[in-house]
Amino acid sequence: MLLAEFPQVQAEQETFTFPENQAVGTLVTTISGSSARGGSLSYYIASGNLGNTFIVDQVTGQLSVGQALDFEAIQKYVVWIEARDTGFPPFSSYKKLEVTVVDVNDNAPEFEQDPFIAEIVENLSPRKLLTVAAVDRDSGLNGQLIYEIIEGNTENSFSINRATGEIRSVRPLDREKLSRYTLTIKASDKGTPLQSTTVKVIINVLDENDNAPRFSQIFSASVPENAPLGFTVTRVTTSDEDIGMNAISRYSIRDTSLPFIINPSTGDITVSRLLNREDTDRYRIRVSAHDSGWTVSTDVTVFVTDVNDNAPRFTKPSYYLECPELPGIGLKVTQVSATDPDEGSNGHVFYFIKSQSEFFRINATTGEIFNKQYLRYQNSSGSSNVNINRHSFIVTSSDRGNPPLLSETTVTINIVDSNDNAPLFLAPKYFTPVTKNVRAGTNLIKVTAVDDKDFGLNSEVEYFLSDESKTNKFRLDRNTGWISVSSSLMADLNKKFLFKVKAKDKGNPPLSSEVAVEIVVTEENYHTPEFSQSHMSVTIPESHSVGAVIRTVSARDRDAAMNGLIKYNISSGNEAGNFAINTTTGTLTLAKPLDFELCQNPEDYFPKVLENAPSGTTVIRLNASDADSGPNAVIAYAIQSSDSDLFVIDPNTGTITTQGFLDYETKQSYHLTIKAFNVPDEERCSFASVNIQLEGTNEYVPRFVSKSRSPSKPRSLYVLLTQHWPCNQLLQP
Secondary structure (H helix, E strand, C coil): CCHHHCCEEEECCCEEEEECCCCCCCEEEEEEEECCCCCCCEEEEEECCHHHCEEECCCCCEEEECCCCCCCCCCEEEEEEEEECCCCCCCEEEEEEEEEEECCCCCCCEECCCCEEEEEECCCCCCEEEECCEECCCCHHHHCEEEEEEECCHHHCEEECCCCCEEEECCCCCCCCCCEEEEEEEEEECCCCCCEEEEEEEEEEECCCCCCCEECCCCEEEEECCCCCCCEEEECCEECCCCHHHHCCEEEECCCCCCEEECCCCCEEEECCCCCCCCCCEEEEEEEEECCCCEEEEEEEEEEECCCCCCCEECCCEEEEEEECECCCCCEEEECCEECCCCHHHHCCEEEECCCCCCEEECCCCCEEEECCCECCCCCCCCCCCCCCEEEEEEEEECCCCCCCEEEEEEEEEEECCCCCCCEECCCEEEEEEECCCCCCCEEEECCEECCCCCHHHHCEEEEECHHHCCCCEEECCCCCEEEECCCCHHHCCCEEEEEEEEEECCCCCCEEEEEEEEEEECCCCCCCEECCCCCCCCCCCCCCCCCEEEECCEECCCCHHHHCCCCCCCCEEECCCEEECCCCCEEEECCCCCHHHEECCEEECCEEECCCCCCCEEEECCCCCCCCHHHHCEEEEEEEECCCCEEECCCCCEEEECCCCCCCCCCEEEEEEEEEECCCCCCEEEEEEEEEEECCCCCCCCCCCCCCCCCCCCCCCCCCCCCEECCCCECC
8 A cells, every 4th residue: 555545634724722712613624635546535533522522524624613612621622633535445644633722711719618607706816717718710810719708797897818718807706796797708710801709608606604694673572471381472584695504594592591582493582481571571682693604683672561460459458547536528538559560451450448338438549538427536435345436348459451350458447536625624713712821732722624525645634834824832733633832821911823724635736725723812711601591492494584593692701801702603513504603692594595395304312421431432323224225225324523533433333432531621512413325325315413411520629720720712502403404414513
């Protein structure tokens, strides 16, 4: 076979350069040739057609781009073209063509992943977080990349290396402010025109326990004082800007003395010991909340609300009062007081008397007790054991709870005699002459004041010389009222001594009255006044007018001058003051109107007793009767008035006995008015007149009267006037 027989092949150009974006179908070149054997040639791509990128027309030999060029895949092609003749066997020749592909920026960068995720703990100093990487299959500038953050970089918290894509934090991050950042990163090549792409970078900021728990509010609650153990009072809650374990709080109460406990997990505060509002009505509980790194505290105020669990309590278990007589109605007597430690209506106290009292009422609001009747002390010296002046009743105090609670106390009011009556002298003035040679120590005259409306110490009388009446000539016995001579009167003939005697009771404060006493020093008083009659009886009609003369009594005295002057007075029997006598003339007149229908005759008794009878000698026994029965018929006796203190009466039996020395030569007769009365109603009474005659004994031998005789007072004659007197009244002196 000769070489000349192989086809001759030639191409217009053997090397070519195309951009990778050269259009498909572009003619690369035309292969032509001839064959010495004759006939036409057929053209084929023998090799190097990677990816079947090129095609050749078998007839014309035109080589064109059959597939898109891709620099990133194949940068250069070496294609062998076969020219084949039609002989047999066919002979072929080959032509080498070189096609260089030039890069075009037709590839955008591509990131390795999307999205990128990174984590960083808050509060860390600036540091690398991650590197975002992208690839660009282009080459040269077309494949060189630059990176930038185009979105999501809040407060410029991050930076990125433009060449490497390394992302760093710029400053410490605060998860509580922003817990996630979503950055948009752009990667761009340097081609023309440039190609770029973006990717999301998610940066999660991890929590650090850099925030303390915060209580969600100021806590306060109310709990009834009878709340049972375990009762939930309130729940405390906290919030924490941290998350996870850093945000879980546990609760505690440091003060274990408080009657509360707290659930460490839920914050529920419950009652651990029984409460009593009256002891403590509010609590301040210091509650602490702890997370893994912080502890905070707050005060929880718990108000204990009232339950009506206390009855009112009186300030005293019982009340006792010595109350003076009350002459008016509606006067405050005393006051009770009760307190209730409960609150509101549960502690609002009001009062009432459990069983209505006849004598007292109570102010429901203040507890003040007032009298409903006049309260007078009544003499209870009879045989009854009942104290008629003592009043006891029960006062109840109640609150206004539902239901109300009650308590009681006993109030005892003992009516005591008020010292509201001053002693009254039996005579408006006292006068006596005294002989100049009377012995020192001799009793001259007795002043008598009675305080018979009061009782006890209020009725006990003492006598005093008024301050301006002090004298060294006379002495006053403070207990008996006897005025006696204390020094010689020889130099005081015809001299008048005028002074005042004060009668003062023993009440508190004491009351007193005064009377004038006149003593005239005379010569020897030898004779006693003598009445013209020793006994007179007068009967007058009840219509007798006041001031009318009843009778004139007459007496004479054989002494001269002062010793012969006679002064008249009613010494007894005129206790009611029905009669008056002219002290100078002896004229007896009617002082008050008389009423027969309202009167009963007083009984008159005329017992006799020997002088010098021993003390305790029975004079007479009086016996009064009462038509009533039982307690209403109990009778007691008392001396209503007397001209002497030498007699006493047994209040139960009515027996009158002597006390002291009886001397006929001093006094021959005595008059007593006796009162018989019911116990305890002393207003129901009757009176009797007892005229005691003293019988003398032969105890002296006859002797001449010496000038030393000095009678202690003028002689008197008792006059009994018979008439129907008003009930419960007798003649007063």
